[in-house]
Amino acid sequence: MKERKISFLFYFCLVFSLVISTTFTNSRVAAESDILGVEAEAAILVDAKSGMILYEKNSEISLPTASMTKMMTEYLVLEALAEGKITQEQETGISDFVYQISHNRNLSNVPLRADGKYTVKELYEAMAIYSANGATIALAELVAGSETNFVKMMNEKAEELGLETYKFVNSTGLNNGDLLGQHPQGTKPDDENLMSAKSTAQLAFHLINDYPEVLETASIPKKVFREGTDDRIEMSNWNWMLPSLVYGYEGVDGLKTGTTDLAGFCFTGTAQRDGNRLIAVVMKSIGYEERFDDTAKLFNYGFSNYETQELFPSGYQIENQPSLPVSKGKEKTVEIESKEALSLFIKRGEKEEYLPKFKFDKETLTAPVEKGQKVGTLSVSYKGEELNFLPSEGNGGTSTDLITTTNVEKSNWFVLMMQAIGGFFADIWTSAADGIKALF
Structure with a gap:
């Protein structure tokens, strides 16, 4: 017991x-x-050059994106422009559906005329600055022929970009219930676009790196739609963190707000200071102002605690392995070094925590070897933990080639033959010696 x-x-x-x-x-x-006191349900902070994640909170849960969805529409429109499928000054009419949506003043809109003609630039600015939903659908119809086809393009592009958590059901970010029963085919009447904060940041990462011109429009605080006409409308950017607006933050020049009943208040912001750019995403904030407060907390944390530092200079040689063996060459080894300097946006005072990590394409090179030939890659590891990057962006800007520093010519046939003969007898001798050892 x-x-x-x-x-x-x-x-x-x-x-x-x-x-x-x-x-x-x-x-x-x-x-x-919660160390930063971010109140939004989900958030993430990312270095816009490398894709390295500096902070995250519930970053992988799927949430409604509201008008942040328009970043994907912007991507596809800018892609169509870059490929010459459409032009800035190209004019397009609008469908009855677009006309009806554009006159719903309960939504963000610039009213469009049923018989009007609008340039791609006008519609794009209305979408990017004022989040105009009718203008957004008009662009989707222009690029893909219908919003249904455009939604297919959105989901295909999301897969291509490596987004892990997403669901696109329309081009605007509205709930399908707001689309007057004319929601894209294959979607449900009450569907809403979904992404995680991480996937939203990844979309923004691609948008500003693939098409940096997106910031030229996103950074415009105020713009007049159809200046000099009876349809003149003043558009104020919903991104109140632009420096000249009410929640102005130094360096902010984008990117996209979003608000619906299900999504709450969302924001994907980007800011640049001292040559460093950050991307912040907050999702499901409790209020219009709170999303900007949370974003400011993220930016303050990033810009105050991190800086770009050169970790390894150009010409860096790996300790204990500054060369690689060469077969069939006049020289038995060749020195190797990093092709370029390797810099990273890291926490202040932690430079010594970052160590070189190398990977060779081959353990032994075969002559002839040319000077500057790529033989491997130098990257970075962190003493405390693995570096965390956006999916598929991994280590962007945090690796450089390892290259040879000199030429190594191939030996002539006689030397190669003698080396082969020497190697043959050396193998026989080794085998014999091993056999004798085995007897004892």
């Missing part, structure tokens, strides 16, 4: 300690996640 009591007491203490340990661990994780 005594032994049973001791055994029971032991197991009780063990279980109690596990519960306490788990509780404290969860508390610690929660504390780390």
Whole structure:
């Protein structure tokens, strides 16, 4: 009986300690996640050059994106422009559906005339600055022939860009219930676009790196639609963090807000200071102002605690392995070095925590070898933990080629023959010696 009591007491203490340990661990994780006091349900902060994640909170859960959806529409429109499928000054009429949507003043819109002709530039500016939903659908119809076809393009592009969590059901980010029963085919009447904060950041990453001109329009605080006509409308950018607006933040020049009943208040912002650019996404904030407060917290954290530092200079040689062996060459080895300097946006005071990591294409080179020939890659590892990057962007700007520093000519046929003969007899001698050793 005594032994049973001791055994029971032991197991009780063990279980109690596990519960306490788990509780404290969860508390610690929660504390780390909320260290910045971000109140939005999900958020992420990313270095716009490398795709390295500096902070995240619930970044992989799927949430409604509202008008942040328009970043994908912008991407596809800018892609069509780049490929010459449409032009800035190209004019297009509008469909009855676009006309009806554009006159719903409960939504963000510039009213469009049923018999009007509008340039791609006009419609694009209305979409990017004022989040005009009718103008957005008009562009989708121009690029793809119908919004149904455009939605297919959106989902295909999301897969191509490597987004992991997404669902596009329309071009605007509205709930399908707002589309007057004319929602894209294959989608449900009450569907809403969905992405995770991480996938939203990845879309923004591609948008500003593939088409940096997007910021030229996104950074316009105010613009008049159809200046000099009876349809004149003043458009104020919904991104109140632009420097001249009410929540102005130094360096902000994009990107896209979003608001619906299901999505709450969302924002994908980007800012640049001292040559460093950050992307921040906040999703499901409780208020219009709160999303900008959360974004400012993220930007403050990034710009205050991180800086770009050169970790390894151009011509860096790996300690203990500055060369690679060469077969069939006049020289038995060739020196190698990094082709370019390797810099990264890292926490201040942590430079010594970053270590070189190298990978060779081949362990042994075969002559002839040319000077400047790529033989591998130099990248970075972090002492404390693995570096965390956006999916498929991995290590952007955080690796450089390892190259040879000199030429190595191939040996002539006689030298190669003698080397082969020497190698043959060396192998025989080694085999014989091993056989003799085995006898003893």
